[in-house]
Amino acid sequence: MLFFIKDKQGCYTYVNEAVCRLFGRDREEIIGFDDSQFFTVEEVCDLIKNDQSVLTGNTVSNIEVNTLKSGEVKHYQNMKSPIFNSHNEVVGIFGLAIDIS
Numbered sequence: 001m002l003f004f005i006k007d008k009q010g011c012y013t014y015v016n017e018a019v020c021r022l023f024g025r026d027r028e029e030i031i032g033f034d035d036s037q038f039f040t041v042e043e044v045c046d047l048i049k050n051d052q053s054v055l056t057g058n059t060v061s062n063i064e065v066n067t068l069k070s071g072e073v074k075h076y077q078n079m080k081s082p083i084f085n086s087h088n089e090v091v092g093i094f095g096l097a098i099d100i101s
Contacts, residue, residue, distance in 0.1 A: 002097040010034040
């Protein structure tokens with residue numbers, strides 16, 4: 001299972017080891033970067049739409065199809081939810097994804 005956290009700008013602030021293996025990178029090469037480093041331009045647009053919905057307070061659950069920079073196509077059952085601070089303001093996104101390819 002993939003687990004990740006992003007800030008409001010869409011940059012990864014945490015990824016588990018499964019995400020590191022998927023991207024073929026060390027955690028330090030992922031943290032601080034957004035999806036444009038790992039997915040195609042078209043897919044990044046869809047990911048940003050989902051993230052923007054989450055940043056307005058919605059939980060998103062869907063299937064995402066992603067083409068990694070390596071050219072490999074993956075299908076994921078995905079769930080993203082907002083992270084709130086103590087003032088009930090959205091400060092980020094956490095997500096879980098399961099490879100259903």
